[in-house]
Amino acid sequence: MAAPIIWDEKKKVTEKRVTVDPITRLEGHGKIEIFLDDKGDVTNAYWQVPELRGFERFCIGRKVTELNQITARLCGVCPGAHHLASTKAIDGCYNTKPTATAFLLRDTFYNAHFVHSHIAHFYALAAPDFVCGPAAPAAERNVLGVVGRVGLELGSAVLKTRKEAQRVQAIIGGKPTHPVMGVPGGVTTAINKEQQQEIIGYAENMVEFSKTSLQVFKDVVYSNKDYMDIVLNPDLYYHETYHMGLVNDKDQFEIHDGKVKVVNQKGEETHKYDPYDYLDNIAEAVLPWSYEKFPYLRNPGWKGLVDGPESGIYRATPLSRLNVAKEMPTPIAQEAFLEYKGILKDVGVTGPCQHTLVTHWARIIEMICCAEKCLQDAQNPDIVNGDIKQKDIVPGGRGVGCVEAPRGTLTHDYTCDENGIVTACNMVVGTTNNNPPICMDVAKVAKALIHNFEVSPGLLNMVEMAFRAYDPCNSCATHSLPGQMPITAVIRNADGSVYDTLTR
Amino acid sequence: MGFLDKIFKKEDKKEKAAPKAEPAAAPKAAPAAAPKCDCANKDVDATVGLQAADLGELLPGAPPGGKIKLAIYWAAACGGCDVSILDTNERILTVGDMADIVMWPVAADGKEKDIEAMEDGEITVSIISGAVRNSENEHMVKLLRKKSKIVVSYGTCACFGGSPALANLVSGADEIKDYVYLKTPTSANYQAEYCKDKPIIPQYSYQAPEGELTLPVMFNTVKTLDQTIDVDYYIPGCPPLQESISHMLKAVADFAYAGVALPPKGTMIGVTTRTLCEECPRKKENARITKINEPHEVDVKPDVCLMDQGILCLGPATVGGCGARCTRVGQPCRGCYGPTTDVQEQGASIFTAIASMFPIREDDGIIGEDEIINIMSTIKDPLGYFYAFTLGKSLIKRGVTEGGQ
Numbered sequence: 001m002a003a004p005i006i007w008d009e010k011k012k013v014t015e016k017r018v019t020v021d022p023i024t025r026l027e028g029h030g031k032i033e034i035f036l037d038d039k040g041d042v043t044n045a046y047w048q049v050p051e052l053r054g055f056e057r058f059c060i061g062r063k064v065t066e067l068n069q070i071t072a073r074l075c076g077v078c079p080g081a082h083h084l085a086s087t088k089a090i091d092g093c094y095n096t097k098p099t100a101t102a103f104l105l106r107d108t109f110y111n112a113h114f115v116h117s118h119i120a121h122f123y124a125l126a127a128p129d130f131v132c133g134p135a136a137p138a139a140e141r142n143v144l145g146v147v148g149r150v151g152l153e154l155g156s157a158v159l160k161t162r163k164e165a166q167r168v169q170a171i172i173g174g175k176p177t178h179p180v181m182g183v184p185g186g187v188t189t190a191i192n193k194e195q196q197q198e199i200i201g202y203a204e205n206m207v208e209f210s211k212t213s214l215q216v217f218k219d220v221v222y223s224n225k226d227y228m229d230i231v232l233n234p235d236l237y238y239h240e241t242y243h244m245g246l247v248n249d250k251d252q253f254e255i256h257d258g259k260v261k262v263v264n265q266k267g268e269e270t271h272k273y274d275p276y277d278y279l280d281n282i283a284e285a286v287l288p289w290s291y292e293k294f295p296y297l298r299n300p301g302w303k304g305l306v307d308g309p310e311s312g313i314y315r316a317t318p319l320s321r322l323n324v325a326k327e328m329p330t331p332i333a334q335e336a337f338l339e340y341k342g343i344l345k346d347v348g349v350t351g352p353c354q355h356t357l358v359t360h361w362a363r364i365i366e367m368i369c370c371a372e373k374c375l376q377d378a379q380n381p382d383i384v385n386g387d388i389k390q391k392d393i394v395p396g397g398r399g400v401g402c403v404e405a406p407r408g409t410l411t412h413d414y415t416c417d418e419n420g421i422v423t424a425c426n427m428v429v430g431t432t433n434n435n436p437p438i439c440m441d442v443a444k445v446a447k448a449l450i451h452n453f454e455v456s457p458g459l460l461n462m463v464e465m466a467f468r469a470y471d472p473c474n475s476c477a478t479h480s481l482p483g484q485m486p487i488t489a490v491i492r493n494a495d496g497s498v499y500d501t502l503t504r
Numbered sequence: 505m506g507f508l509d510k511i512f513k514k515e516d517k518k519e520k521a522a523p524k525a526e527p528a529a530a531p532k533a534a535p536a537a538a539p540k541c542d543c544a545n546k547d548v549d550a551t552v553g554l555q556a557a558d559l560g561e562l563l564p565g566a567p568p569g570g571k572i573k574l575a576i577y578w579a580a581a582c583g584g585c586d587v588s589i590l591d592t593n594e595r596i597l598t599v600g601d602m603a604d605i606v607m608w609p610v611a612a613d614g615k616e617k618d619i620e621a622m623e624d625g626e627i628t629v630s631i632i633s634g635a636v637r638n639s640e641n642e643h644m645v646k647l648l649r650k651k652s653k654i655v656v657s658y659g660t661c662a663c664f665g666g667s668p669a670l671a672n673l674v675s676g677a678d679e680i681k682d683y684v685y686l687k688t689p690t691s692a693n694y695q696a697e698y699c700k701d702k703p704i705i706p707q708y709s710y711q712a713p714e715g716e717l718t719l720p721v722m723f724n725t726v727k728t729l730d731q732t733i734d735v736d737y738y739i740p741g742c743p744p745l746q747e748s749i750s751h752m753l754k755a756v757a758d759f760a761y762a763g764v765a766l767p768p769k770g771t772m773i774g775v776t777t778r779t780l781c782e783e784c785p786r787k788k789e790n791a792r793i794t795k796i797n798e799p800h801e802v803d804v805k806p807d808v809c810l811m812d813q814g815i816l817c818l819g820p821a822t823v824g825g826c827g828a829r830c831t832r833v834g835q836p837c838r839g840c841y842g843p844t845t846d847v848q849e850q851g852a853s854i855f856t857a858i859a860s861m862f863p864i865r866e867d868d869g870i871i872g873e874d875e876i877i878n879i880m881s882t883i884k885d886p887l888g889y890f891y892a893f894t895l896g897k898s899l900i901k902r903g904v905t906e907g908g909q
Contacts (some may be wrong), residue, residue, distance in 0.1 A: 035714035043714050050719050054680035056688055058671040062888045065798055073667040076584020174833040175744050177584045183800035188834035232767040285688040288710040289717040302698055389800055419884055
């Protein structure tokens with residue numbers, strides 16, 4: 001299938017290199033270098049992450065109990081995920097588990113964090129593509145454009161629900177950005193019945209709001225044939241990779257505490273392991289041209305940036321979590337899950353879904369599930385029980401904490417001595433899991449859209465859509481008002497001077 | 505104009521007072537630069553923490569003198585500062601009435617190239633978050649300084665180095681890269697299985713089969729923004745809270761709309777003149793400490809000062825302004841708002857505070873030096889704990905390993 005033409009105006013390139021400089025980050029700016037051959041077709045494209053801060057090294061020597069504060073600063077967009085994974089690793093270093101009430105409080109906090117993150121992503125970042133259409137002028141393709149189409153009422157509901165989800169995190173965690181509640185074996189503060197009622201009120205609203213969001217998605221995506229054509233085009237956002245995600249003991253969707261499950265291209269389970277055994281199952285390749293690492297499954301191993309059953313490259317995204325889970329643990333989400341699977345089957349997807357852009361749909365179903373779980377937790381009478389900390393625990397040993405971050409499986413692994421001083425630290429971060437598939441998507445889209453030295457301005461949109469589906473922290477950024485990632489492609493002449501600049 | 509008295513405090517209180525600036529006619533153009541620090545604030549009432557500025561019906565269309573130009577940039581940061589600006593929700597939407605946002609990597613377009621093409625001083629205000637960690641950070645903040653009349657150092661990383669500056673306890677960039685790419689077990693397994701003879705570490709310049717690929721050079725030392733460029737104002741916090749941000753927005757808006765003079769250069773915006781303790785709701789009993797506790801080790805009493813319960817809290821050495829969000833939920837202050845303005849060394853300051861809490865007064869009874877040493881030695885990683893956010897600004901530039909490296 002030919003690549004869809006987003007805008008058909010073409011620019012002639014006179015050099016064999018195109019630099020796309022998107023100025024957003026995971027740890028630093030992202031940069032794409034596209035190389036052309038003599039015929040002006042793409043030979044290769046590189047997605048580079050040009051910054052390293054070195055947390056794993058400077059966490060050594062710190063008090064292990066400080067690490068859930070320090071590592072939250074890895075990312076200000078999903079600090080809740082780092083704080084929780086880190087707290088679980090600290091539990092391990094103290095050879096303890098949270099009390100039942102502490103677990104409930106952490107779970108309430110974390111489900112609210114997911115809802116907040118997914119709302120921001122869907123409405124500010126992703127929705128402009130389907131609501132306004134991928135070919136809409138850039139000036140309309142933003143959250144204000146979305147509000148214009150779907151109505152002001154929904155727009156205010158978006159702001160209100162996001163704010164309330166932040167408020168739930170603040171009640172339990174002190175503040176939503178860089179929360180502080182986690183201590184080994186528990187949390188620092190109990191909540192009272194009044195606060196419980198406040199959270200229940202917000203959670204009820206979150207459930208209603210996520211149901212509405214699913215309806216919005218169905219209304220706008222199914223009716224948008226242009227978009228569905230792009231979604232299901234195997235020449236674009238499609239890779240046959242493994243998929244990873246946490247599941248609970250019933251093989252259901254899980255974000256907080258479970259086993260890591262991996263399925264292959266046929267949907268068969270190839271790995272299911274306790275997070276403590278992650279080193280036996282995954283490793284991280286290092287390539288000389290990016291500061292970001294490239295995780296892969298040790299069996300079948302690292303084969304470079306290629307997909308297929310022989311390559312250990314996997315994805316860890318909402319799409320992946322719905323590929324590995326047998327079902328959802330809550331009723332409304334389960335209903336949505338069955339409908340999702342049914343519709344995918346109708347369009348020919350029988351195994352795991354490999355269409356990257358379907359991730360947005362999966363994300364909404366997750367939002368429903370997390371809202372329901374947040375409400376269930378908050379209604380549990382044990383949540384106001386004051387038993388929030390384990391007693392008489394001492395540090396010394398190794399702890400591995402693993403959660404599903406909104407952007408992928410997140411693992412923190414610490415070792416500390418009997419004084420509680422960290423001696424080793426390793427982290428496999430949510431977005432990093434998806435670094436190899438993002439690289440592959442970028443190269444694939446570039447190859448599909450650049451021929452004979454002709455660059456379509458649509459390239460910029462399409463490349464951007466590749467990132468957005470993964471919701472990488474590179475675009476954490478884009479959880480924001482204009483809802484579009486700023487990208488510029490600088491096209492240079494052979495002497496290095498600028499021939500043309502495409503901006504969106 | 506009254507808000508200035510309440511909000512802003514100066515870095516150096518000793519300097520003399522200057523006449524209050526009266527609201528003037530709207531400026532035809534943006535100011536040449538931040539005013540010189542030649543006035544003092546009077547009657548600062550900061551006993552109950554910082555209240556948010558009343559932004560009211562803030563922005564009635566474009567300013568009379570035309571829109572100002574605003575740039576927001578992040579260096580080595582986590583993005584939390586940008587989220588904090590976005591968390592102003594509806595208010596941020598109205599900023600567009602006041603300013604043209606010429607660069608904001610998080611949210612708006614505008615590229616290095618566009619900035620380079622500008623006249624020097626063309627940008628009215630640049631708000632920069634993040635520490636300076638590599639050559640790209642350095643290049644961008646120098647460029648923004650050149651093109652901006654006013655530079656605001658936004659957030660703890662820009663002001664004091666923040667968490668990333670803990671890397672200064674390590675010998676340098678090579679040691680960090682060595683650990684991250686060769687020693688962490690996930691990477692060590694890869695290197696052992698695929699690159700046994702020649703381990704791979706990212707290169708500043710790499711010759712790919714198709715052409716050269718470059719990466720920024722990682723510095724050995726993490727620097728604060730004002731160690732790299734001249735800075736006009738500071739807003740600390742990890743991240744700065746809404747109350748703090750509201751004062752910055754109001755100052756800029758009052759300037760743009762009513763010509764109200766900007767605060768003196770060097771002003772810390774969004775903080776009080778007192779320590780965090782003044783706005784912490786916990787009651788201080790001035791108990792004597794004989795044992796250091798971690799929050800998980802004791803049943804933390806909800807209304808009593810954490811220090812009194814033996815929990816090391818940086819409140820006494822930290823400037824107020826955050827509303828004591830952490831101590832309210834039973835966690836001690838880690839000092840993210842930085843030291844009070846009279847103090848440079850936050851860590852040394854808290855040491856003094858802690859020492860004064862040992863039973864050393866005349867009526868305390870006798871406590872031996874050995875006993876004090878015993879208590880003190882239970883404080884683990886004091887450097888990392890007391891300088892968790894301010895190592896970049898400290899006189900302590902580097903950790904020293906035994907053996908004299």
